[in-house]
Amino acid sequence: MCAHVLVAEDDRRQAEVLRRYLEAEGHATTVVHDGLTALAQARRQPPDLLVLDVMMPGLDGLNVCRTLRRESDVLVLMLTARATEDDLLRGLDLGADDYLTKPYSPRELMARIRTLLRRVRVTAPAAGPLVTVGRITVDPARHTVSAGGEPIDCTPGEFAILEAMARQPGRVFTRSQLLTRTRGLDRNSTERTIDVHVMNLRRKIEADPRRPQLLVTVYGVGYKLTGGAE
Amino acid sequence: MCAHVLVAEDDRRQAEVLRRYLEAEGHATTVVHDGLTALAQARRQPPDLLVLDVMMPGLDGLNVCRTLRRESDVLVLMLTARATEDDLLRGLDLGADDYLTKPYSPRELMARIRTLLRRVRVTAPAAGPLVTVGRITVDPARHTVSAGGEPIDCTPGEFAILEAMARQPGRVFTRSQLLTRTRGLDRNSTERTIDVHVMNLRRKIEADPRRPQLLVTVYGVGYKLTGGAE
DNA sequence: AGAGATCATGAGGAACTTGTCAGGTTCCCC
DNA sequence: GGGGAACCTGACAAGTTCCTCATGATCTCT
Numbered sequence: 001m002c003a004h005v006l007v008a009e010d011d012r013r014q015a016e017v018l019r020r021y022l023e024a025e026g027h028a029t030t031v032v033h034d035g036l037t038a039l040a041q042a043r044r045q046p047p048d049l050l051v052l053d054v055m056m057p058g059l060d061g062l063n064v065c066r067t068l069r070r071e072s073d074v075l076v077l078m079l080t081a082r083a084t085e086d087d088l089l090r091g092l093d094l095g096a097d098d099y100l101t102k103p104y105s106p107r108e109l110m111a112r113i114r115t116l117l118r119r120v121r122v123t124a125p126a127a128g129p130l131v132t133v134g135r136i137t138v139d140p141a142r143h144t145v146s147a148g149g150e151p152i153d154c155t156p157g158e159f160a161i162l163e164a165m166a167r168q169p170g171r172v173f174t175r176s177q178l179l180t181r182t183r184g185l186d187r188n189s190t191e192r193t194i195d196v197h198v199m200n201l202r203r204k205i206e207a208d209p210r211r212p213q214l215l216v217t218v219y220g221v222g223y224k225l226t227g228g229a230e
Numbered sequence: 231m232c233a234h235v236l237v238a239e240d241d242r243r244q245a246e247v248l249r250r251y252l253e254a255e256g257h258a259t260t261v262v263h264d265g266l267t268a269l270a271q272a273r274r275q276p277p278d279l280l281v282l283d284v285m286m287p288g289l290d291g292l293n294v295c296r297t298l299r300r301e302s303d304v305l306v307l308m309l310t311a312r313a314t315e316d317d318l319l320r321g322l323d324l325g326a327d328d329y330l331t332k333p334y335s336p337r338e339l340m341a342r343i344r345t346l347l348r349r350v351r352v353t354a355p356a357a358g359p360l361v362t363v364g365r366i367t368v369d370p371a372r373h374t375v376s377a378g379g380e381p382i383d384c385t386p387g388e389f390a391i392l393e394a395m396a397r398q399p400g401r402v403f404t405r406s407q408l409l410t411r412t413r414g415l416d417r418n419s420t421e422r423t424i425d426v427h428v429m430n431l432r433r434k435i436e437a438d439p440r441r442p443q444l445l446v447t448v449y450g451v452g453y454k455l456t457g458g459a460e
Numbered sequence: 461a462g463a464g465a466t467c468a469t470g471a472g473g474a475a476c477t478t479g480t481c482a483g484g485t486t487c488c489c490c
Numbered sequence: 491g492g493g494g495a496a497c498c499t500g501a502c503a504a505g506t507t508c509c510t511c512a513t514g515a516t517c518t519c520t
Contacts, residue, residue: 429480
């Protein structure tokens with residue numbers, strides 16, 4: 001999730017704040033303070049995302065965006081102090097991918113940046129996030145499970161249950177929660193169904209399925225997934 | 231620029247306003263009034279864009295978004311009356327591509343929709359260096375494929391699927407994802423189509439098409455491309 | 461220890477998914 | 491306009507997976 005972000009922001013104080021937020025999320029950040037430099041930098045080393053202040057000395061953000069858009073597909077997020085609707089419309093129709101007016105919430109800005117990058121990140125090499133509990137590892141992207149390094153074959157239903165539980169280790173899930181979480185309210189089925197899946201899972205991941213150490217029953221409530229040594 | 235837009239909006243009056251605006255821009259528009267119907271409709275006929283009200287009876291917009299995001303890449307624009315920052319962050323991080331709070335300006339909404347649709351349509355020309363998975367090599371620039379050095383003839387559709395999968399080796403793609411990723415906006419085809427292309431691809435790249443080693447089925451989910459030794 | 465509830469387990473059939481094929485349609489190039 | 495490739499669709503068969511049900515085991519509480 002680390003990208004290269006170019007920040008073009010007139011006000012040095014705000015630029016520094018932005019840099020700190022961006023680097024906190026692991027993005028490589030370059031900061032420039034005027035439009036012409038922004039354009040030059042974007043051409044020399046195209047960033048994944050350009051955060052562009054509209055009001056800048058020399059070449060303003062709208063012009064930077066228009067020019068850049070003619071020659072590349074770089075993501076552009078525009079910031080502006082002025083808040084008229086016409087500015088916003090012009091910004092978006094000039095090719096900006098998102099548009100925020102100052103004062104903005106840094107957290108919203110970061111969320112929107114994540115959103116933009118997520119959409120483009122589609123072409124990144126797959127190094128999906130793993131979910132690990134004890135010796136169980138679930139890889140949602142590859143749809144694989146392994147226990148202590150050994151690959152495990154899971155059916156769709158088993159995988160869904162295991163993934164949901166692995167995301168919150170130790171937490172107890174009721175059967176009803178597991179049902180809605182793995183089926184999204186679809187199909188109607190008995191809560192007993194979960195029991196069956198849990199049993200089949202235990203056969204695959206437990207050393208002694210009769211005496212579960214990982215996928216534990218919480219009597220009267222449901223099931224939980226633990227690391228084994230708890 | 232004409233896309234298929236699904237509007238999920240509780241309030242019928244607002245839904246109608248939206249429909250009128252969308253159709254004025256030439257988009258085919260479908261309107262539903264609750265979350266479950268939205269989910270069902272989106273599955274039956276995946277739209278290019280889903281405009282999703284957060285507050286809806288039955289299944290709320292956040293849940294619809296989360297569920298849908300697990301199975302497809304459809305664009306989602308969220309609308310909400312509540313305006314707390316937490317809601318916004320949650321919406322974006324659940325997979326929404328944009329987020330507007332009511333009351334919103336219809337012109338801004340339309341501009342943001344144009345922006346979202348524009349971005350998706352650009353996905354095609356992703357040229358660049360070679361992509362290699364195991365003994366399969368895809369050359370996006372020259373539009374060629376080779377398996378273990380031997381050149382392979384691929385139809386455009388086959389090539390698009392193979393390229394998309396090769397860019398993220400091992401990752402599982404749902405049929406729906408492969409459709410949107412290889413056809414961009416204009417897709418009027420069944421998910422079954424993907425099966426056929428996959429079968430034809432296997433005939434070309436697999437040693438034994440009956441027992442695929444590279445282009446593997448993930449039951450209940452989709453397909454993935456592996457190096458063969460995994 | 462006993463009663464009542466909750467859970468584990470096995471098996472068969474229902475329900476769903478996928479592989480494969482053939483026919484018809486669309487699109488493109490000549 | 492004709493020929494050919496690619497594509498989509500619908501259908502059916504072959505696998506999987508899932509669900510229900512019944513029975514026995516286990517647990518909790520009194």
